[in-house]
Amino acid sequence: xxxxxxxxAISMGLWEEMERDSSVFLxxxxxxxxxGAFKVTKGFLNxxxxxxxxxxxxxxxxxxxxxxxxxxxxMKPVAEMxxxxxxxxxxxxxxxxxxxxxxxxxxxxxMVVRLPSGAGIHGGPFHSRNPEAxxxxxxxxxxxxxxxxxxxxxxIKAAIRDPNPVLYFEHKRLYRHxxxxxxxxxxxxxxxxxxxxxxxxxxxxxTYGSVVHAALEAADILEKQDGVSVEVLDLRSLMPFDKELxxxxxxxxxxxxxxxxxxxxxxxxxxxxxxxxxxxxQSLDAPIKRVGAIxxxxxxxxxxxEFFLPTKEKIVTALRxxxxx
Amino acid sequence: xxxxxxxxxxxxxxxxxxxxxxxxLSHDELLQIYYFMRLTREFEExxxxxxxxxxxxxxxxxxxxxxxxAVGSAFCLKIEDYLFPMHRDLGAHFVKGQTVxxxxxxxxxxxxxxxxxxxxxxxxxxxxxxxYGNISHLAAMIPVATGVALASKLRKEKSVVMTYIGDGxxxxxxxxxxxxxxxxxxxxxxxxxxxxxxxxxxxIAKQFIVEKISDRAIGYGIPGFTIDGTDVDEVYAVSKxxxxxxxxxxxPTLIESVTMRMHGHSVxxxxxxxxxxxxxxxxxxxxxxxxEKQLEDKKILSRVIKSDYERKISEEIQEAIQFALESxxxxxxxxxxxxxxx
Numbered sequence: 001x002x003x004x005x006x007x008x009a010i011s012m013g014l015w016e017e018m019e020r021d022s023s024v025f026l027x028x029x030x031x032x033x034x035x036g037a038f039k040v041t042k043g044f045l046n047x048x049x050x051x052x053x054x055x056x057x058x059x060x061x062x063x064x065x066x067x068x069x070x071x072x073x074x075m076k077p078v079a080e081m082x083x084x085x086x087x088x089x090x091x092x093x094x095x096x097x098x099x100x101x102x103x104x105x106x107x108x109x110x111m112v113v114r115l116p117s118g119a120g121i122h123g124g125p126f127h128s129r130n131p132e133a134x135x136x137x138x139x140x141x142x143x144x145x146x147x148x149x150x151x152x153x154x155x156i157k158a159a160i161r162d163p164n165p166v167l168y169f170e171h172k173r174l175y176r177h178x179x180x181x182x183x184x185x186x187x188x189x190x191x192x193x194x195x196x197x198x199x200x201x202x203x204x205x206x207t208y209g210s211v212v213h214a215a216l217e218a219a220d221i222l223e224k225q226d227g228v229s230v231e232v233l234d235l236r237s238l239m240p241f242d243k244e245l246x247x248x249x250x251x252x253x254x255x256x257x258x259x260x261x262x263x264x265x266x267x268x269x270x271x272x273x274x275x276x277x278x279x280x281x282q283s284l285d286a287p288i289k290r291v292g293a294i295x296x297x298x299x300x301x302x303x304x305x306e307f308f309l310p311t312k313e314k315i316v317t318a319l320r321x322x323x324x325x
Numbered sequence: 326x327x328x329x330x331x332x333x334x335x336x337x338x339x340x341x342x343x344x345x346x347x348x349x350l351s352h353d354e355l356l357q358i359y360y361f362m363r364l365t366r367e368f369e370e371x372x373x374x375x376x377x378x379x380x381x382x383x384x385x386x387x388x389x390x391x392x393x394x395a396v397g398s399a400f401c402l403k404i405e406d407y408l409f410p411m412h413r414d415l416g417a418h419f420v421k422g423q424t425v426x427x428x429x430x431x432x433x434x435x436x437x438x439x440x441x442x443x444x445x446x447x448x449x450x451x452x453x454x455x456x457y458g459n460i461s462h463l464a465a466m467i468p469v470a471t472g473v474a475l476a477s478k479l480r481k482e483k484s485v486v487m488t489y490i491g492d493g494x495x496x497x498x499x500x501x502x503x504x505x506x507x508x509x510x511x512x513x514x515x516x517x518x519x520x521x522x523x524x525x526x527x528x529i530a531k532q533f534i535v536e537k538i539s540d541r542a543i544g545y546g547i548p549g550f551t552i553d554g555t556d557v558d559e560v561y562a563v564s565k566x567x568x569x570x571x572x573x574x575x576x577p578t579l580i581e582s583v584t585m586r587m588h589g590h591s592v593x594x595x596x597x598x599x600x601x602x603x604x605x606x607x608x609x610x611x612x613x614x615x616x617e618k619q620l621e622d623k624k625i626l627s628r629v630i631k632s633d634y635e636r637k638i639s640e641e642i643q644e645a646i647q648f649a650l651e652s653x654x655x656x657x658x659x660x661x662x663x664x665x666x667x
Contacts, residue, residue, distance in 0.1 A: 025479065051479055057509055059502035065468020066506060070476040072450075072457070072469065073407075093499075096462055097469055104443045105450040108666035139664050163666040 004182045007175035009149035010114075011040055013156035014078065016186060018048055021076060024160055025052040027063055028080030028114075037082050038116060038175060060089035064113065068098045068165075071111035076160060084117030084169065085129040098165040099140030108163035112156075118171040118210050118261055119298050119309060128298035128305075130209070130262040135167055136239050136271070142191055143238035145169040147212035149180040151236050154189025162191060169238075171210045171261075178213065194242035196249070200231030203322050204249040206272055207259040208235040211291075211310055215259055218315040228323045238268060246272065247280050254285035255322045259315055264292035286325035291318050350400075350561055352625045358400055358557055359616050359626060362392040364638050365416035366613055368425060371642050372432055376592050380650065381432055383445060388413030390555075390587035391519060393612035395489075396420055397560030398517055398582070401568045402487060407455045407477075409470040409488035411463075412447055413519065413586075417489075422454045429645035436655030443663075455484075464490050464497035467516065471503045474512035478574075485571040487515045487564075493524020493532050495541065504577065508545040513571035515564065516579050519554065521586035526598045539581035547577050554582030555612040584612070 004012065018024045026032075026041060032055040035042030045053040056063050060081060067079040081087045087094070094113070101109050119128035135141050142164050146152040152170065159166035197212060198219050205215045212234045219230035233249050235241050250256050256276060258269040269290045276288055291310045299305055350358065369387050376385040388395060391413045399408060399417035410417045418428060430438035431449055440449035447458045457473070459466050470488040477484040490500055495518050507514045518538050522529055535541070542549025548570070552559045560582060567578035585607035589596035620626035 054510075057502075057505045059505055061499050062468045062471060062502035062506045065465070065499065065503070066472035066475055069469035069472020069474075070479075071472075073452075073473050073476045075476045075479070077472075092462055092465055093468060096460055096465060100460075101450070102666050103664050104440055104448065106441070106663065107450055107452060110666075142665070 001181050001183055003179055004149050005176050006149045006152050006170075006178040006180075007038065007040060009153040009180075009182050010156055010170055011042075012182065013153040014041070015044070017157055017160045018044070018052065020186075021160070023074065024076040024078060025054065025070075026078050026080065027054045027056050027067055029056055029058055029063075029082050031055060031080055036080070038172060040114075060086050061093050064090035064093035065097060067111045067113070068093060068101070068109055071109045071165070072101065072107060076110050078112040078114060078160060080114045082116070083123075083127050083129075084115035084131050085126045087113070087115060087131055091134070094135065094141065094165070095138045099138045102164065103140055109165050110163045112159045112166050112168055114168045114170060116172045117169045118173055119293070119305065120173045120210070122300065122302065122305065123298070124300035125297040130169070130260070132167070132169055132238055133262055133267050136268045140165070141239065142166040143169065144191060144236065145171070145209045145238055146189075146236060147171070147174070147209055147234050149178065149182045151189050151195070151234070153182050154187055155191070155236065157186070158188045158191050161188065166191070169209065173210055174213075189236065191237050192240040192242060194236055194245040195234045196231060196245070197234045198230070198232040200229040200253065202229045202253055203255040203257065203319055204231045204233060204246075204253045205257045205259055205315070205319070206233045206235065206246055206249070208238060209261060211259045211261050211315075214310065214312040214315055217312045218319055221312075221316050222319050222323070226320065226323060228319070230319060241272070243275060246276065250276050250280045251283040254283050255325065256284075257289045257291060257315070257318050257322060259291040259310055259318075261310060262292055263295050264290055265295045267292050286322050289318050289322055291315055350558065352623075354400070355557075355616075355620055355625060356630070358396055359620055360634055360638075361396045361416055361419050362557070362613055362616060363634055364419055364425070364641075365392050365396065367638050368428065368642055369415060371646060373592055375432070375646065382434070385432070385592040386412040386446065387588040387592070388415055390585045390607065390612065391521060392416050393557040393560055393616065394517065394519055394554040394582040394584055397557040398487060398515075398564040398580075400561055401565045402485070405455070405482065405484045406568070407457065407470070407473050407484060407486040409457050409459065409466050409486065410447060411459050411489040411491065411519070413521070414489055415447065418447065418456060421456050423451060423456060425641045426645045426648055427451075429642075429649040430652060433649045433652075434654065435649055435652040436659070437652050441659070442655040463494035464499040467499050467503040468506075470514060471506055471512060474507065474514045475510065477513055478510070483572050485513045485515060485568050487517070487568070489517045489519055491524055492518065492520040492522070492529050492538060493527060495538055496532060504541075504545045504547070504579070507577040508547050511574060511576035513574070514577040515567040515571055516577060517564070518579065518581045519584060520581050521584045522603070523586050523590070523596075523599065525590040525594070526596075537581060539579055542579040545579075547579060549579040549581070551581040551583060554584035555610045555615055557612065557616050585610070
């Protein structure tokens with residue numbers, strides 16, 4: 001066990017998988033010599049060599065298509081989009097090729113795409129995206145979004161070992177701000193399994209990624225100030241996601257808030273709300289509530305971005321509303 | 326001169342090609358090429374007929390006029406090489422070893438087709454033959470082919486990847502991103518642009534102002550060649566050179582093979598926008614007539630062999646049609662399974 005940062009946990013997991021399986025290789029912009037824009041792959045080139053850590057040309061569609069092709073013939077590429085925002089440049093490769101090949105051809109495509117995503121770093125509209133909703137909607141892609149160093153290491157390992165295309169959303173604001181205990185040895189966090197980060201009786205918060213931390217802080221406030229017991233359920237995997245865990249939690253508490261950093265309309269929270277409405281209707285004591293970013297591009301100025309983002313305060317307000325219902 | 330060539334199955338022909346190392350084609354090889362070209366022409370004619378009879382649904386494509394390009398280029402490939410064909414390269418599938426039956430099943434969307442009815446026409450993959458079919462987004466497979474070439478290089482396999490694109494398709498971003506990646510990394514890709522004068526209804530004058538598409542190779546620092554796509558010897562020689570270069574580790578080549586799209590974009594397109602004069606001009610350069618005349622003049626193709634081939638091809642296609650028509654569509658519930666690999 002060691003206490004490591006979220007970013008170091010990702011590096012650890014990547015490194016271990018590359019040691020473990022020689023067919024794993026990295027493909028992305030500035031990942032080799034430079035060690036990556038955020039330094040996730042610092043030191044990798046020296047150790048693994050240029051055949052396994054490849055500094056690509058600046059061409060996201062070629063990167064994603066090439067990862068698909070290499071995976072198709074049995075290698076295990078881990079492609080990086082320097083910022084999640086740039087995945088749109090290769091959108092067609094993911095949704096038309098990577099996602100559909102197993103269904104159409106019965107051939108596995110064991111590739112991973114790492115996507116440094118998320119806002120709150122003054123990145124503006126093109127360095128702050130949470131693009132998961134588009135890919136959530138595409139059958140054939142798996143999506144994971146760790147919120148802690150433990151989950152980050154376990155999920156990058158699981159993603160690499162999965163025979164399907166897995167999009168790995170690593171939240172860049174969490175990189176150096178979140179630290180946690182991570183086993184030094186090999187372990188995997190199963191894709192499709194959520195995690196109760198905080199047990200509670202009165203309200204369920206279904207969330208993932210950066211908002212898990214805001215939800216935990218909000219839950220603390222509700223407990224200490226209002227005597228309300230809030231359960232925080234961290235999805236960890238977005239596709240497939242842990243339907244049973246969600247429904248069990250809601251059946252227990254009867255009240256649910258879904259919270260994510262992605263914009264509210266068309267965010268995956270809507271799908272989760274529909275699931276709960278259909279399968280746990282009898283258990284509900286209040287309408288299903290959602291908190292997400294407002295429906296705008298991510299603005300740059302700090303006052304604008306603060307208004308844009310879901311915050312601990314907005315979650316507290318929503319929880320109090322539910323508690324009072 | 327042999328009375329007739331004993332034809333093995335297409336798969337065996339692809340596997341055991343004795344002169345695969347040579348630059349020029351032997352008489353036997355020319356006969357094999359002629360067979361594949363004739364097979365392709367007849368197969369596609371039967372597809373059009375089946376479509377008009379309502380037995381093929383959705384649509385159908387014809388590569389009439391492209392037979393020398395598809396067959397001549399694929400003929401350079403070894404068993405360990407990868408083929409990423411486009412919708413007018415049916416001949417390449419046969420050369421690589423695909424059966425007439427399987428391609429017929431594909432077009433009829435049957436449950437026992439290579440893609441199990443999940444996709445039609447040439448949109449299937451057969452990893453045992455290293456054939457990976459195209460998708461409808463043009464040029465979208467070139468990055469995938471690039472990735473396969475990358476894997477070949479990383480694993481030191483010496484396998485070459487051959488893929489195709491059209492004159493219009495060579496404007497798509499993926500074409501350029503792939504050449505950027507392949508040229509810098511010296512990946513073993515052979516990219517053949519089939520300039521058949523039209524992209525659907527759009528003539529090449531509206532697609533680019535350069536005289537030769539192969540000049541785009543200059544922009545990537547790689548060799549580029551413009552060739553007569555109706556001449557099988559030229560197609561083979563230049564493709565072979567490109568394949569050898571790729572196999573040596575020297576990187577990609579761009580080949581522009583000039584032909585004519587003799588039919589419409591698809592079977593639904595009457596192509597009235599093509600000037601009749603243009604079609605008449607290219608009819609005289611029909612690659613099938615060209616190779617027939619060439620082989621007859623050289624006394625390689627006798628009337629006996631020719632009618633022997635025609636009979637064999639007709640039988641094989643009829644058998645395939647019969648088999649496909651008698652094969653069922655996949656069961657409805659199958660639609661729900663197989664999104665993910667286990």
